[in-house]
Amino acid sequence: MELASFPSRFEADVVIAMLAGNGIRASANYGDSEGWAPHLALYHGARVLVLDDDLEAARALLDSASPLEDPTDN
Numbered sequence: 001m002e003l004a005s006f007p008s009r010f011e012a013d014v015v016i017a018m019l020a021g022n023g024i025r026a027s028a029n030y031g032d033s034e035g036w037a038p039h040l041a042l043y044h045g046a047r048v049l050v051l052d053d054d055l056e057a058a059r060a061l062l063d064s065a066s067p068l069e070d071p072t073d074n
Contacts, residue, residue, distance in 0.1 A: 001049065001050060001051070001052050001055045002047050002048070002049055003015075003026065003048045003049065003050050003055065003058050003059065003062065004047070004048050004062060005044075005045035005046065005047045005048075006045055006046045006047075006048070007045055007046070008046060009028075009030050009046050011046065012028045012030065012046035012047070012048050013028070015048050015062065016028060016048060018061070018062075018065060019048075019050065019058055019061065019062075022061055024050060024054045024057060024058050024061065025050070025051065025054065026048055026049060026050045026054075026058065027048075027049050028046055028047060028048055028049065029044075029046070029047045029049060030046045030047075031044030031045060031046060031047065
């Protein structure tokens with residue numbers, strides 16, 4: 001199942017690494033013809049895919065790691 005779509009390989013790879021670090025297997029469909037046509041990713045994005053059974057946990061993890069949240073002061 002598709003978890004999310006990102007505008008670049010880098011962002012998709014960061015999410016895949018985060019998921020892997022939490023025991024969730026993920027892969028990506030980069031949509032850029034394996035790097036040969038990077039402009040095609042503008043149309044399709046880099047899609048992060050997870051197994052159906054992991055979708056709910058992966059969404060919760062992705063939501064909790066949102067960079068848009070306010071940082072906390074220590």
